[in-house]
Amino acid sequence: MAESIKQQLVISGLGGQGVLFVTRLLAEAAIEKQLPVFTSETHGMAQRGGVVLSHLKVGDFTSPLIRPFQADGLLVLKLENMARHGFFLKPDGWAAVNANADQQSKIGAPVDADRLAQKISNPKAVNLIVLGWALKTAERASSGNRLFCSYEDIKSVLKNRFGSQKKMLRASLKALEAGYNAKEK
Amino acid sequence: MTERRLLLGNEAIARGLVENGCAMATSYPGTPASEILAAVAFFQKQNRISMHTQWAVNEKIAFEIAYAGCQTGLRTAVSMKQVGLNVASDPLMSAAYMGVNGGFVVISADDPGPHSSQTEQDSRMMAMMAKIPVLDPDSPEQAREMIGLAYEISEKYKTPVMLRPTTRVCHSRQDIDLRAIPENNREVNFEKNPARWAATPKFRLQLHKELEGKLAAIARYRASAPVRLNPGAKGKKVILSSGVAAAHTREIMKALKLWSKIPLYQIRQPFPLHREFVTRLLKNYDDILVIEETTGVIEMQLADRYHVKGKLSQTVSRVGELSPEKVEEIICGFAGLEFRQFEPPAVPGRRPTLCAGCPHRASFFAIKKAAPRGIYTSDIGCYTLGLNLGAVDTVLCMGAAISQASGFYHAYKNEKKRPDVVATIGDSTFFHAGVPALIDAVVQKNKFVLVILDNRTTAMTGSQPTPASGIGAGGEPLNAVDIESLVKGCGVKFCKLGNPYKVKEFTALVKEAVAYSRKHGPAVVISRYPCVIDMLRKGETGQYIPVEVADTCDGCGYCIQHFECPALIYHDDEDRKYVTIDPLLCIGCGVCLEVCPKGSFVIKKN
Ligand code: SF4
Numbered sequence: 001m002a003e004s005i006k007q008q009l010v011i012s013g014l015g016g017q018g019v020l021f022v023t024r025l026l027a028e029a030a031i032e033k034q035l036p037v038f039t040s041e042t043h044g045m046a047q048r049g050g051v052v053l054s055h056l057k058v059g060d061f062t063s064p065l066i067r068p069f070q071a072d073g074l075l076v077l078k079l080e081n082m083a084r085h086g087f088f089l090k091p092d093g094w095a096a097v098n099a100n101a102d103q104q105s106k107i108g109a110p111v112d113a114d115r116l117a118q119k120i121s122n123p124k125a126v127n128l129i130v131l132g133w134a135l136k137t138a139e140r141a142s143s144g145n146r147l148f149c150s151y152e153d154i155k156s157v158l159k160n161r162f163g164s165q166k167k168m169l170r171a172s173l174k175a176l177e178a179g180y181n182a183k184e185k
Numbered sequence: 186m187t188e189r190r191l192l193l194g195n196e197a198i199a200r201g202l203v204e205n206g207c208a209m210a211t212s213y214p215g216t217p218a219s220e221i222l223a224a225v226a227f228f229q230k231q232n233r234i235s236m237h238t239q240w241a242v243n244e245k246i247a248f249e250i251a252y253a254g255c256q257t258g259l260r261t262a263v264s265m266k267q268v269g270l271n272v273a274s275d276p277l278m279s280a281a282y283m284g285v286n287g288g289f290v291v292i293s294a295d296d297p298g299p300h301s302s303q304t305e306q307d308s309r310m311m312a313m314m315a316k317i318p319v320l321d322p323d324s325p326e327q328a329r330e331m332i333g334l335a336y337e338i339s340e341k342y343k344t345p346v347m348l349r350p351t352t353r354v355c356h357s358r359q360d361i362d363l364r365a366i367p368e369n370n371r372e373v374n375f376e377k378n379p380a381r382w383a384a385t386p387k388f389r390l391q392l393h394k395e396l397e398g399k400l401a402a403i404a405r406y407r408a409s410a411p412v413r414l415n416p417g418a419k420g421k422k423v424i425l426s427s428g429v430a431a432a433h434t435r436e437i438m439k440a441l442k443l444w445s446k447i448p449l450y451q452i453r454q455p456f457p458l459h460r461e462f463v464t465r466l467l468k469n470y471d472d473i474l475v476i477e478e479t480t481g482v483i484e485m486q487l488a489d490r491y492h493v494k495g496k497l498s499q500t501v502s503r504v505g506e507l508s509p510e511k512v513e514e515i516i517c518g519f520a521g522l523e524f525r526q527f528e529p530p531a532v533p534g535r536r537p538t539l540c541a542g543c544p545h546r547a548s549f550f551a552i553k554k555a556a557p558r559g560i561y562t563s564d565i566g567c568y569t570l571g572l573n574l575g576a577v578d579t580v581l582c583m584g585a586a587i588s589q590a591s592g593f594y595h596a597y598k599n600e601k602k603r604p605d606v607v608a609t610i611g612d613s614t615f616f617h618a619g620v621p622a623l624i625d626a627v628v629q630k631n632k633f634v635l636v637i638l639d640n641r642t643t644a645m646t647g648s649q650p651t652p653a654s655g656i657g658a659g660g661e662p663l664n665a666v667d668i669e670s671l672v673k674g675c676g677v678k679f680c681k682l683g684n685p686y687k688v689k690e691f692t693a694l695v696k697e698a699v700a701y702s703r704k705h706g707p708a709v710v711i712s713r714y715p716c717v718i719d720m721l722r723k724g725e726t727g728q729y730i731p732v733e734v735a736d737t738c739d740g741c742g743y744c745i746q747h748f749e750c751p752a753l754i755y756h757d758d759e760d761r762k763y764v765t766i767d768p769l770l771c772i773g774c775g776v777c778l779e780v781c782p783k784g785s786f787v788i789k790k791n
Pocket residue numbers: 048538539540542543544545567568640644645716717718719
């Protein structure tokens with residue numbers, strides 16, 4: 001087992017945006033790396049267009065939830081959730097935030113995932129674009145906050161998942177790449 | 186050959202069931218328990234296990250079927266959410282007296298918060314009332330383990346055993362090593378014993394005595410006894426914790442560097458609490474803190490008002506979920522450490538809303554047109570969200586839409602002005618608890634309209650089949666029960682079918698029903714159109730009408746207020762107010778064409 005990796009990530013968005021899917025991919029990446037993993041998800045009523053929040057903890061944890069100011073990283077699929085869930089982030093954590101050119105997000109690294117999704121004509125892929133962007137953002141973070149997995153790791157998870165569904169796989173990889181290579185504005 | 190797999194808590198519970206030879210699993214869907222049965226059916230298919238899995242019409246029926254299974258010597262299980270256990274409480278209380286033959290596990294998932302429920306009730310209290318043992322897992326992994334323990338206790342002491350996971354266990358995912366699934370070669374053998382299985386009140390007293398004996402023995406059973414998690418710690422203060430609160434407590438005590446200072450016990454079986462442990466505890470410690478969800482079940486059994494702190498002493502909040510930050514605050518207070526209070530920002534919430542294109546929205550719009558000043562009783566399901574549209578006035582519990590409509594009718598029937606009453610209920614909920622209420626309304630000639638929102642699935646909990654679907658938990662073909670015939674069979678004379686997407690016709694139909702009900706008694710309209718999410722899941726497509734908003738839109742906001750399709754975006758610009766349609770969300774149901782009073786929604790040219 002890799003030496004004492006301990007990482008806590010918060011993924012936040014709205015119902016229907018695919019928050020759970022992103023959480024799932026990251027958790028599977030942890031498993032592929034033989035790391036213990038814990039996630040906590042929103043189900044039921046809130047999934048109908050409400051606020052969806054998931055917690056992901058990689059390493060030696062017993063509780064599935066993250067306390068305020070403890071998250072190493074934040075993935076925000078909808079800008080308005082920054083105000084809601086920004087408090088989870090620790091002072092030197094990183095945040096990958098979906099925001100367009102007009103919206104200024106004070107903390108974190110913005111990426112216009114909505115526009116990129118239109119550009120690659122895959123409007124539902126905002127989640128993967130933000131994930132791609134988060135992988136890039138975390139690469140640049142201070143060494144203590146680097147993500148437990150890399151761009152390549154997530155690509156391999158996607159390949160395992162969509163092995164036989166070639167079209168889905170291509171579209172997903174494309175979205176992930178669009179986020180990973182998005183220029184920071 | 187262990188394989189590590191990421192499992193949802195509910196899948197881990199299902200895995201525990203099949204790994205322990207469960208031969209019959211039944212359920213009625215309800216968040217946070219819904220995925221348990223689906224996962225059992227999945228493992229069954231994947232491993233070709235010979236067993237019975239099914240969605241039952243309601244929790245009571247699910248319970249009784251699985252209970253009969255254990256009477257024949259098989260290991261069986263029933264799963265439901267906590268309010269479902271209310272529905273199944275009748276057989277639960279009685280089954281506790283009669284006991285079991287094969288192992289029987291009752292899984293009742295609680296929802297502190299509540300995140301997706303009407304109440305925060307504690308199923309462990311139901312276990313106490315029924316006098317059966319209850320296990321309280323802290324994680325998916327432990328939930329899986331505890332299924333084995335539950336069967337062991339159940340068969341050793343011949344009693345049903347409850348497993349009480351909470352939302353944070355059900356809906357966490359954890360990496361878990363899969364174990365082998367044993368060959369199921371138990372003999373099915375119902376041994377007749379009417380003195381027990383059909384006991385009359387006289388024998389029930391005897392059974393009750395036996396039950397007390399069982400409980401006393403279970404309170405001495407080693408395998409489920411409290412576990413000391415940090416044997417090194419010494420002191421006169423001690424913390425007891427159970428369920429997911431114990432998982433938070435462990436992590437927080439380490440973070441606060443209290444791990445070697447305050448002894449911590451995890452209670453795995455909150456009821457009956459081990460007697461010897463209680464005696465030792467009260468003797469050895471001056472200060473005892475109990476952290477548990479949601480009621481003070483462990484605390485109550487400590488029966489000491491001076492040294493025990495918890496829910497009863499109001500040290501631990503009696504309502505709401507025990508989030509890790511709350512647990513931290515409680516432990517800091519107990520250990521005399523400083524705690525930095527933190528209030529998360531109050532950002533105006535996004536209220537949940539029906540999906541874009543949801544047929545319920547169209548039904549509600551029509552109902553409000555047809556009975557504008559009516560009383561609208563409703564029920565449990567996605568359509569509860571009709572309250573955003575002002576088309577839902579009451580939500581009590583499963584099936585109550587119909588009985589409450591009856592109650593409102595009786596309350597008003599001698600008044601000069603009688604409001605129209607329109608009840609809405611989903612197809613699955615109608616089967617669950619609506620049918621007896623409808624029969625009652627027919628007998629009493631109650632004057633109201635019932636709209637059955639028939640979207641052909643149990644949508645809210647993730648699209649489980651209904652009795653009208655004709656398919657089983659594993660997708661196998663079954664018989665389908667036709668709602669229309671059922672309604673007519675209940676004695677309803679006015680029962681008509683409509684498509685809510687055809688707003689005008691459908692509104693006229695509801696009006697007709699209202700007029701009929703005023704004179705004659707209950708009238709039923711079946712509003713039939715499939716759930717759009719379910720269609721999406723199955724790869725089906727409904728009608729697609731490309732809609733856009735014409736320049737005539739003056740931003741009056743009528744559609745936003747009365748229709749609230751999430752695909753409609755309101756623009757409040759300086760020079761102009763108007764509405765547009767979000768192409769990402771719009772599914773082209775075309776219903777909004779009928780909604781705007783000015784006719785500003787139009788079909789896109791070409
Ligand atoms: S899931 Fe189906 S029934 Fe529920 S709100 Fe969405 S469309 Fe309506």
